[in-house]
Amino acid sequence: MRKNVLLLETVAEEALAILHENVNVFTGYDEASLKNVLNNENIHAIITRGKGLINKPLIDACPHLQAVARCGVGLDNVDVARATERKIKVINAPGSNAATIAEHTLALMLMGMRNMYESVSQVKQDNWNWRNQYAGDELNGKTLGVLGMGNIGKRVARLGEAFGMEVLYWSKSAQDLPYKYMALEDVLQYADVVSLHLPFNTETDRIIGEKQLGLMKTGALLINTARGALVDHAALLEALNSKSIAGFAADVLPDEPPVQSRAIVEHPRAIVTPHSGSLTTATYRQICLLTINNVVAVLTDKQPEPNSIYNRSALQ
CATH class of the missing domain: 3.40.50.720 (NAD(P)-binding Rossmann-like Domain)
Incomplete structure (x- = not known):
């Protein structure tokens, strides 16, 4: 059965294509669409970039969650502690920027x-x-x-x-x-x-x-x-x-x-400058592809890159 992924922000087109090939993709770019998805779908992974918050209420609203991910390095907008408590993998793209x-x-x-x-x-x-x-x-x-x-x-x-x-x-x-x-x-x-x-x-x-x-x-x-x-x-x-x-x-x-x-x-x-240091064409594409490939690996029971799981040691 294909798993369901919730996007809180847009990602590079090539990365989005990989998602569509492997999972069902839902978007929650605003409060109304997010609420609609959560009310009607079981979400297995949530992906954000720099603005969309993966906080405790959102994590707890998804009982089937296996992974939360940020297309980037820092995890300020992800509640890592709550995800770890729930045994949910936290995925990012270390070193990519x-x-x-x-x-x-x-x-x-x-x-x-x-x-x-x-x-x-x-x-x-x-x-x-x-x-x-x-x-x-x-x-x-x-x-x-x-x-x-x-x-x-x-x-x-x-x-x-x-x-x-x-x-x-x-x-x-x-x-x-x-x-x-x-x-x-x-x-x-x-x-x-x-x-x-x-x-x-x-x-x-x-x-x-x-x-x-x-x-x-x-x-x-x-x-x-x-x-x-x-x-x-x-x-x-x-x-x-x-x-x-x-x-x-x-x-x-x-x-x-x-x-x-x-x-x-x-x-x-x-x-x-407007927080644009990582938004070059090459890096934006690389960060999105790295993150999405590892999310897909988790959801399809394949092996993600070890360094991509931020809370790997806490989950073992």
Whole structure:
């Protein structure tokens, strides 16, 4: 008997085709359609991307659930604890976005350090004479501080090194890497660019606050392509207004789309992209295919890739 899969968001066409070949597909893109599906179908797997919430009420509304999945890496929008209690497999795509997020991080560094956004804007306004007042610098010779040395952090470190930067890092523990491990406070004090690549949890919630921003150089840039809530945005706004740091560039915010964060988005020394770092054609396709193939494997009694089951050890 074909199993039933609930999609909370769209996925890449090739991934959707694989689903249709193997399972029955239902969509719950809005509250009304979601309620209709839950009232009429037994759901065996739920798939989301970044917005659709797989929370406790939704999990408990599906007594036949075998898997919940996110086409992505982080699982902030999935109640992993409740799924694990129910012996439900939690599937994601670890490592699949490392290359694209690292590239996006370097792009933000370059834009911030070279004041590129303002330069492009001025030229579009027919102000070629902006070059006479241009102020910017280069990454070569600067110190890069990487906070979090997972797949993305390591790749950012290598790219920074290729640009001629000295790399310092802090993470939960020191690793066997060709970069200098330092205390968090020391990385903040010495780095010209601080780049965040930490997971979000109770320990990292607003890990960059007033005290930490105060340790940074006045000419330093803060880059965040990890999770918006890693940074205390009230303290960040004050740091930007007082010019205690030079600038901020991010692909993530605590609230998306931004409402409370509008002051940061509109700040003249901030550059914010719309959480689009993983939305390149290649990575979007790869993330969706990896996730969907592993969901189908679970539902058809085949072997999924071991690393794709986030709570594998807890279920054994």
